[in-house]
Each structure stands twice: as structure tokens, then as C-alpha cells.
Amino acid sequence: MKAPALLFALLLFCASSFAGEAKTVKLLTIGNSFSANATHYLGDLAKAGGHKLVHQPLVIGGASFQVHAEKAQKHEADAKDKAGLYTSGRGLKESLELDRWDYVTIQQASIKSxxxxxxxxxxxxxxxxxxxxAPQATLLVHETWEYRKDDPRFIKPSTAAGEPKTQEEMYKGLRAAYDKIAAEFHARIIPTGDAFHLADTDKTWAYQTDTTFDPKTAxxxxxxxxxxSLHVGWRWAKPKTGGPVALGMDGHHANTAGEYLGACVWYEVLFGESAVxxxxxxxxxxxxYARFLQETAHRAVAARVK
Structure with a gap:
């Protein structure tokens, strides 16, 4: 067992030994809509477990490591430059120094994961x-998830070299990339992507594409x-650009089930106790189904501490 995994296993054991002890976890997330998805129900799970979550999300839609790094660099160059500020009106430096965060998370944009x-x-x-x-904070790497198997990216896959043509290829690629960066940083992973893959490939609970549905004639x-489905998928909605309600496909973002699964993973990592x-x-x-998602999250986290 590697040192970070051994340490987490010890923490998880200690936490379970003091079940019922209330904890306050202070969390700052540097991410995008995927970090927002995965933490949507985290506060609810913490409350149900008798704990408290203090969470400062720094969210930019579709943002990569590069986007957040360059925003911070702009703020360093000119503190009055709005391009260096988040919606809170603070830059990354001020956000990191705002509180004594227990954990700070980073993640890659899903399209590049x-x-x-x-x-x-x-x-x-x-x-x-x-x-x-934020020298007192523990850095965590959030492993994001694969797109739904019928996402347009896989229905008409890119011919570019290295681009995943299936859900399985995307998962294998992102897992390898996140594992590599976490190893370089000697950091723990929040294995949301592993949990999604376990659920997406489960013999009983996996989403199956409805081949009888034709979006062109619907x-x-x-x-x-x-x-x-763990993803939003097909839905009728007004386009962001305006106009009448239209049928659209979102195979990227998590729906209620996916958000719950992600939150269960985060809960186990941050609070050191099972979400089951x-x-x-x-x-x-x-x-x-919720029980299955709890158990799947637990399997994903437990596999990372072996």
C-alpha cells in the first residue's frame, strides 16, 4: 500500500472508530460545472451525518487547469482587473486566504480529462x-467522469488521434491522466469517475440506450x-441563445442520480466515513437505487485505499 493510501486508510479507520463525532470540514473547490454537480448534495449528506460543511466553490463553466491558473495570474498582475476575479469579487489568492481550508480541490475540464x-x-x-x-490545506485531485455512452461524442467520434471513441476509452484515458497527476503531486484522488464507471457498467443498474427513440422525428x-442514467441526457428546453423549446442532448453533466453518486464519493473522502x-x-x-449509488460510491473509495 502506497503512503497516501495507507494514511487515508488509517484516517478512515480512526473516523469509523469515533462514529457519531461531529466534524466541520472547510472545503474550497477550484473547478467547473462538474465540481458543482459533484458537490450539489454534499452539504445535505454532511448534515444527515451530523456534520457541517463550509464550502467555497470557485466555478467557471468548462474551465480547465489553464483557465484557473491564468485567471490567478491576471489577478497577480493587476488586482483591479475583473478578468482575474470570480463572481464573489475575489481573486484566487484572496479566496485561498479567506479561511483555514481543510481541503482544496482541483480538476481538469472534462473534454480534456x-x-x-x-x-x-x-x-x-x-x-x-x-x-x-493555503499551506494548511490538503490538496485533493477530483477525478471527473466519462460521458454517457450515447453522447454525440461517441455516436460520431472524432477521427483525431488520441480522442476517445467510446465511453470505455474516455474512462481509461481520464483515469490514467488523473492517476498520473495525483502521483506527481503525492495527492489523494476523489474517485468520482471510478464510481460513475462502476455504475455505468453494472449488470443490473447500468443505463441502457433506448434504441427505439428517434430524436429526428420526436x-x-x-x-x-x-x-x-447518471447524466442529464435528452430533454426539452429553450436554447440558451433563445428561441422555442427544442430537444437537446446533454450526455456530459450529472442529473440527480449522478449528483448524488458524486456527493457520496466526496462525503466518504472528506468526512472519512461510509455514505452507505x-x-x-x-x-x-x-x-x-439510492442504496446502490451509496454502495457504489463506497466501493470506488475503498478501492483507492487498498
Missing amino acids: HDFATYQPHAGWLRDYVAKH KQPALPDQTH GSSFIPKGLDAS
């Missing part, structure tokens, strides 16, 4: 910046069977 060449040097720059301005409000049996289940989520 499989390609390690896109990680450096900006991931390393952020690692050093966090260490400088009329509102018709939708395919999307049972056990948590009393918090999002409204509308079937209890037996």
Missing part, C-alpha cells in the same frame, strides 16, 4: 499556488427511456 498533455504546466502552477496561500414531450445507509436521499430518487 483524457489527455494528460493538457494538464501541465498549469496543474502544477495551481498546486504550488495553493501550497503558498415530438414534444416525447423522451426515450433514460432509466438509471445515509438518511439523506434526494427527492424523487428511488430508495433501492
